[in-house]
Amino acid sequence: MSVEFCGLELVHPIINASGTFDAIAAGRAFGEELIERFPFAAFVSKTVTLQPRQGNPPPRLWELAGGLINSIGLPNQGLRGYLQHDLPELARLPVPLIVNVMGSSRDQVAELVAAFGERAEVAALELNVSCPNVETGLLMGADPAEIAALLDRVRPLTSKPLIVKLTPNATDVPAVARAAQGAGADAVSLINTLRGMALDPRTGRPWLGGVTGGVSGAAVRAVALAQVHAVAQAVEIPIVGMGGVASGADALDLMRAGATLVAVGTESFRDPAAGLRVASELAELAANSAV
């Protein structure tokens, strides 16, 4: 089931969702077997920002019926730390590397895109736009004009594929996708997490250190499918579909709705090799049905 995506040849259509698999940490936990049986056809990094971030205070997790709320808060070493420590290690992975970046202004995103754009180890960039632009106050990924302005700024900085990771917490996601396509994005990915919250039953106060968080897992699957389907009607560029994928059947649903690649997120927490399982279940289903 090899697949072509923005000029990359992938051995199957299953990749990881940003922030849900740390290949370096997994290498420490699972040793060489991780590399021998690497579960994803491309590896997507956790979001990298310009400056290092500690992330949100714990607790950072709340379990739901069929899902999870996280308020991790994008901890990362920052651009410099990533280039120095992570990039060399990730370059050794047997699959292409997609670096996910986020900035809180167009200039910040531009700096990140420019820096990664010139690194041969990086196959493609994913822009996480689930963040307000500090200059305009608007959520970058919720407003078509804002997205177009961002792409206008960063598109000229690299010839590598640019994937825009859309936020699902928006009125008109297809319009944002269309704007991204119009301004030169090579692909879109969705869905990111839905805004959610939990209270500590004992105190009645917000459980999560970050107060609110993002919902992922089975609980968001139907929403993801609807959004991928709607975006597929709106754009011609390829789509990376994700949200609650736990089986080959879930992946097939997203592909039937229009996704070229499918990303596995939360399910990897329940089954570290979920990517492999989903890919093989998908191959089996695809053999028995027309995708």
Next chain:
Amino acid sequence: MSVEFCGLELVHPIINASGTFDAIAAGRAFGEELIERFPFAAFVSKTVTLQPRQGNPPPRLWELAGGLINSIGLPNQGLRGYLQHDLPELARLPVPLIVNVMGSSRDQVAELVAAFGERAEVAALELNVSCPNVETGLLMGADPAEIAALLDRVRPLTSKPLIVKLTPNATDVPAVARAAQGAGADAVSLINTLRGMALDPRTGRPWLGGVTGGVSGAAVRAVALAQVHAVAQAVEIPIVGMGGVASGADALDLMRAGATLVAVGTESFRDPAAGLRVASELAELAANSAV
């Protein structure tokens, strides 16, 4: 646990979510016992539109892990039919009646508000704004300016409490709530269903007759809590919280997040008397903790 809401005295804070309990049909199924043990402190009607609607073609339901997607499509007899058949029967309920209305233009909503505004049987009106305005093309409930314009038009037509039922499929729900408050809404209610979809595994085509539908039930609970919490920071008018409430603990969460009343929807399908159970569980919890 009696509670005051927009001038109405309610015996407890639990009401039904629009479209999830038909008191007339339930009377046929359960006889007089329904009235003797009526599960809600006020009864909210299914959405009434100006003209009769057949609703969407079946299938209309898809079950999820911890939830449901529905594409019912707002079947109803229309204003005239409702006034003639339903209103006299519902007036016999032992609790105040809240009529939920929807139009696809400001004029349509105005006509509905004016018609129900003069009926003594109606205690309050709920405006379902999860619908595009045919004149502007904008989803009424997703845009603060659109909501303000709608309220400007209909507010003068009645002195009865007007509750605006917000759509959760919007970028900035608190901004919409603020606009509703600014233009004279007496309360807001949320959340309506999240847009979702399912494919028929055998054919790969959309399962629901209406192609997409709305997700409700446990799967949306965390999203509902986050939105109620965010809206509570933005407005002073009372809030009717709903979304996945299945227990007194869930209701308490929404009240702690800022809701004055809590509505039970999908859980009534699993347990027709869920309203009673939630109200008594809530009373017990409230007795043991400061709401």
Next chain:
Amino acid sequence: MSRSPAPFGRRAAKIVARETLGAYVVIRASDPGGPVPRPGQFYMLQAAERWGGGEGERPFLPRAFSVLRMIGSPPTPELHFLIEDVGPGTNRLCELEAGEELLLVGPLGNGFEAPREGRGALLVGGGVGIAPLAIWQDELDASTPALLGFRDAEHAVGAGLMANASVATDDGSVGHHGLVTDLLEEQLDARGDELEVYACGPPAMLEAVRATCVRHAVPAQLALESGMACGFGACFGCVVPTVDGYVRLCLEGPVLDAERLVGAAAFAGTGAGH
């Protein structure tokens, strides 16, 4: 209308026994104080424990089942249900052990009406659709003829639940080799003007029964199925198309007069075909 109202709310019923009957399972639950259902009415069932979760994640909603039989009488009647394991909900119900609890709401919907003046009942069932016919035969008379269609011998074991049955199987392993509507055709040809047909079964069979009865101008009451979330008219999810537009099957049915139905479309969107 043939309807016995249900107690308001969902009540717990203890499983008294579970029996395997060929390809089916019969569960018996004691329903102390529960009303006597009308034949053709149904209950919404869910297991009190382990309803959903696990790898398959579903079920979440209760499931609709025709009452197969009521044994004993108030105040301690025993309800029987005939279940075919076709998915996560029926699978869990088929696993219920004696002593476990079932949560139930019902009886719901409208049951069968007595045959019109001058006509006698003819029961036509397919697969697990024999359930409402069994209790109807209990009430009518054990000599009421029943034509029952099954996939194969393992399923045809279900015919033992009824008296005076003629069986057809798809594979010819028991009785007539062919469709139950072949048997129906014979009966209606022979004495259609004395009969009123009562039928329940999979969509294709019901549509064939409907068309056959229309052709012979024989009145028919059909017990339909559709995907249901609530069973008491709350969700508007279970509609089927009729000459009067969409009607909620849980409220106006599940038994509908054949004349009210608009052909194959009425059986198309059931979602739950066996």
Next chain:
Amino acid sequence: MSRSPAPFGRRAAKIVARETLGAYVVIRASDPGGPVPRPGQFYMLQAAERWGGGEGERPFLPRAFSVLRMIGSPPTPELHFLIEDVGPGTNRLCELEAGEELLLVGPLGNGFEAPREGRGALLVGGGVGIAPLAIWQDELDASTPALLGFRDAEHAVGAGLMANASVATDDGSVGHHGLVTDLLEEQLDARGDELEVYACGPPAMLEAVRATCVRHAVPAQLALESGMACGFGACFGCVVPTVDGYVRLCLEGPVLDAERLVGAAAFAGTGAGH
């Protein structure tokens, strides 16, 4: 670092036996081909069937458990876990019957390091926190002293899992009436310069152990807990504050040197206090 790498992915392990031990349950699972864990390492566990769903809806994620003991040797070792039923996940695990399947990932994390030159181990456990100390004592020497604190006599039954134990109970029903840190204080007063402390238990106890050891300038290795989604560094959910900022407990821990911790804050956000 004391770490045995885990096979990649989740594997099924058959439950061999379940034993009730006072307030606790010990489950034994056979792990053919599984690696030998280092004492202090943990596994992510979930039941293969009935993990989630039902009225309580959760669990959805796997749960972290220290390995209590490994009996037998490769290729057919048996892993033991000591479990206290505190919520939906532990509840389901405590119900597992022999023959049922456990899905496990592990061993994960860093275990205990040998005592520094010139020091001997002193084990300090609270409640279910004795689990990693038992396997550590197996490796060190059965004569390694253990100070164990429990709520009451029912919980103190757990002390039987270890050798050479001094027990304290909150209610005085067994051993010293008071906190296990009273016993620790005595030991450190008497011979702190010969000891390295290994501790695991509830947050308040660990913080008291940490403070006591700092006060006596005695090195301590603490096995912490925090809410975990994945156990292998993927989610960044399990962080605890250290002098180097937040670290992922599943990756850098669960055993951390007391010096790396920044006081009570390190134990505040664990989410899973027993």
